[in-house]
Amino acid sequence: GQSLEQPSEVTAVEGAIVQINCTYQTSGFYGLSWYQQHDGGAPTFLSYNGLDGLEETGRFSSFLSRSDSYGYLLLQELQMKDSASYFCAALSGGSYIPTFGRGTSLIVHP
Amino acid sequence: EAGVAQSPRYKIIEKRQSVAFWCNPISGHATLYWYQQILGQGPKLLIQFQNNGVVDDSQLPKDRFSAERLKGVDSTLKIQPAKLEDSAVYLCASSLAGAHEQFFGPGTRLTVL
Numbered sequence: 001g002q003s004l005e006q007p008s009e010v011t012a013v014e015g016a017i018v019q020i021n022c023t024y025q026t027s028g029f030y031g032l033s034w035y036q037q038h039d040g041g042a043p044t045f046l047s048y049n050g051l052d053g054l055e056e057t058g059r060f061s062s063f064l065s066r067s068d069s070y071g072y073l074l075l076q077e078l079q080m081k082d083s084a085s086y087f088c089a090a091l092s093g094g095s096y097i098p099t100f101g102r103g104t105s106l107i108v109h110p
Numbered sequence: 111e112a113g114v115a116q117s118p119r120y121k122i123i124e125k126r127q128s129v130a131f132w133c134n135p136i137s138g139h140a141t142l143y144w145y146q147q148i149l150g151q152g153p154k155l156l157i158q159f160q161n162n163g164v165v166d167d168s169q170l171p172k173d174r175f176s177a178e179r180l181k182g183v184d185s186t187l188k189i190q191p192a193k194l195e196d197s198a199v200y201l202c203a204s205s206l207a208g209a210h211e212q213f214f215g216p217g218t219r220l221t222v223l
Binding site: 048 | 155
C-alpha cells in the first residue's frame with residue numbers, strides 16, 4: 001500500500017523558518033505535492049516536486065530526494081496567517097493517483 | 111474563473127438513510143476527484159475520474175458508496191445506507207488532464223446521527 005509520514009504538529013514564532021518533513025512509501029511514485037488547509041477551509045495547492053531538488057515559490061520552498069523517499073516543505077518569514085495544516089501528497093502511476101499524508105498542524109506564535 | 115462548486119455545504123442525516131453530494135468542476139478540467147476527510151486526518155481519495163471514465167476507485171466502499179460522472183462534467187457521490195463512521199467532510203477537486211495541481215471545492219460536511 002501507499003503511506004506517508006509527517007509530524008503531527010510543529011510550532012514556531014513569527015518571522016522564523018520552519019521545515020515540515022514527509023517520508024513516503026509508494027509504488028509507482030511520480031512526484032510530491034504540498035497543500036495548505038486552514039481550519040474549516042479547503043486544501044489549496046502550494047508546491048510540487050517531480051524531480052530531485054529544491055523548488056522555490058515566494059516564502060515557500062519544497063525539496064525532494066527520490067533516493068531517500070523524502071521531501072520537505074520550508075516556510076520562511078513565518079506569519080500568523082501561516083497557522084494551518086500542511087499535507088504532503090504522493091502522486092503515483094501515469095494517472096497521478098494521489099495519496100495524502102495525515103497532515104502537520106503548524107502553530108505560529110507571536 | 112469560477113472555482114469548484116459543491117452542494118450541499120452541510121447535511122445531517124440519520125444512520126441507514128441515503129445522501130447525495132454534487133460537484134461541478136472548473137470548466138475544462140478533465141480530472142475529477144472525490145475525497146473523504148475525517149477530522150484530524152488527510153483527505154482520502156475515494157474515486158478519480160478522467161472525463162467520464164474511472165481511473166481509480168480502490169478505496170471506495172462499493173457496498174454503500176457510488177459515484178458517477180455521466181457527461182464528463184459534473185459528478186454525484188451517493189451513500190446508501192449511511193453509517194455513523196461516514197461522518198466527515200466530502201471534498202471534490204478537479205485538475206487539468208495530466209496536471210498535478212488540484213483545485214478543491216469548499217466541501218460538504220456530513221453528520222450521521
